[in-house]
Amino acid sequence: MKDKILRFIKRPFIRNVTIIASGTATAQVITMLLSPIITRLYGPEVYGLMGVFMAIVGVIVPISALTYPIAIVLPKSDKDAKGLIYLSLYVSVIITIIITFTLLFLKQPIVDLFQIKEVSSYLFLIPLVILSSGILQVIEQWLYRTNQFRITAKTIFLHALILQGSIIGIGIFYPVATVLITLSALGNGLKAIIMILIVRNSNYKKSINLSKKNISIKSLAKTYNDFPIYRAPEVFLNAASQSLPILLLSSFFGPASAGFYTIAKTALGAPSQLIGKAIGDVFYPRISQAANKDENLTILIKKATTLLFLIGIIPFGIVIIFGPWIFSFVFGEEWVVAGEYARWIALWSFFMFINRPAVKSLPVLSAQAFHLTFTLITLITRVLVLIIGYYVFADDIVAVAFFGVSGALLNIFLILKTLKISKKYDKLNKVK
Structure with a gap:
């Protein structure tokens, strides 16, 4: 038994997941230890304004490079991968x-259209966020391709330490929305800088040669055009559906409601960042390699999904049962409503947590058109349930409950549909 456990731990996939998870775990420990201080410094109203701004940014940032960085992992040759970097x-x-230029000439109409007057003065931070996010995505995907997971783990830890420490350090003297929003906006840029510095001071830099010789950027853009055509719209719609609750809750029930949702979603994102993202980041290059070798992809997806199910059932279950008490105790009595939100968000977050292998498999399965359709249906569903919660029941908790239940059902469907697609893929490719 001991030998089997040791062999299991030494497997490349498990080892890489452990490396990523260790960095994420320490970052999450820092974030969770400091969050009670941050919530008491800034309060629901300020947190809500930060949530609204980051919701706006969250819609645009994922398509900052039209999802071309995601394709960096896929090519067999490093030359094509480097071409995708450019x-x-x-x-x-x-x-x-x-x-x-859009903000320079159309800022006020955009503010009036989306009713975001409270954060209008921060909109010019968006271009900086977009550029830094595009650079970060490129670096991350190249490191995933080359299995440089230790660099990623170190970056995650240092980023959390510096960012959260800065929010508290400055917040002690100036606990205002400007501080929280500006530091949050600079987060991706800070992460990219840390990652670059670690790469430059490691032996890894010797293996990088970004020469453009014999690289056809135009040809690569055409070869991987399914990413801007299908994946970019899907990512945009998915980001919109993720940000939508914050914007609508703020509009319907006020900034405090957006603050409750933001802290609940952030807290429940800890397991996803700790384990789900780690497995997803390692699983993506693994399943890409498996497809190139004609391995059975369905088995890989089932194993990874089952593993996440077993890991997530207890922590998410605890939040569903004890959410209000936990949030009141950890973040302060004024955050008890966030605990009510968390009960329903946990239901949706659990199935989103276990769908990582399915989502990561879709580009490899050439199923990005399906993913786009699914995400569009998800966005429409989320809009409808939140509108029903507001106009029919006039209750923010009911609106969040509808949101959570619908999200759970949609993610179950996504997992089952992906498995069906993978079985067909395996059959057509006559897997080993």
């Missing part, structure tokens, strides 16, 4: 310029 950076710069 392509991604070019696209990110172009989008940053477009957003900058």
Whole structure:
């Protein structure tokens, strides 16, 4: 038994997941230890304004390079992968310029249309966030491709320590929305800088050669055009559906409601960041390699999904049962409503937690058109349930409950549909 456990731990997949998870775990420990201080310094109203701004940013950032960085993991040759790095950076710069000019000339109409007057003065931070996010995505995907997971783990830890420490350090003297929003907006840029510094001071830099010789950027853009055509719209719609509750709750029930949702979602994101993201980040290059070798992808997806199910059932279950008491105790009595939100968000978050292998498999299975359709249906569903919660029941907790239940059902469908697609893929490719 001992030998079997040791062999299991030494498997590359498990080892890489452990490396990522260790960095994420320490970052989450820092975040969770400091969160009670942050929530008591800033309060629900300020947290709500930060949530609204980050919800706006969250819609745009995922498409800062039209998802071309995600393709960096896929090519068999490093030359094509490096070509995708250049392509991604070019696209990110172009989008940053477009957003900058859009804000210069259309800022007020945008503010009036989306009723975001409270955060209008912070909108010019968005171009900086977009550019830094595009650079970060490129670095992360290259490190995933080359299995440099230790660098990623170190970055996650240092980023959490510096960012959360800064929020508290400055917040002690100036606990205002400007501090919280500005530091949050600089988060991706800080993470990219830390990652670059670690890479430059490691032996890894010797293996990087970003020469453009014999690289056709135009050809690569055409070869991987399913990413901007299908994946980018899907990511945009998914980000919109993730940000939508914050914007609608703020509009329907006020900034405090958005603050309750933000802290509940952040707290429940801890297991996803700790384990779900770690497995997803390692699983993506693993299943890409498996597809190139004609391995059975369905078995890989089932194993990873089952593992996440077993890991997540207890922590998410505890929140569903004891949510209000936990949030009141940890974050302060004024956050008890966030605990009520968390009960329902936990239901949705649990199935989103276990769907990571399915989502990561879709590009490999050439099923990005399905993913786009699914995400569009998800967005429409979330809009409808929140509107029903407001106009029919006039109750924010009911609205969040509808949101959580619908999210759980949709994610169950996504997992089952992905398994069906993978079985068909395996059959067509006559897996080993």
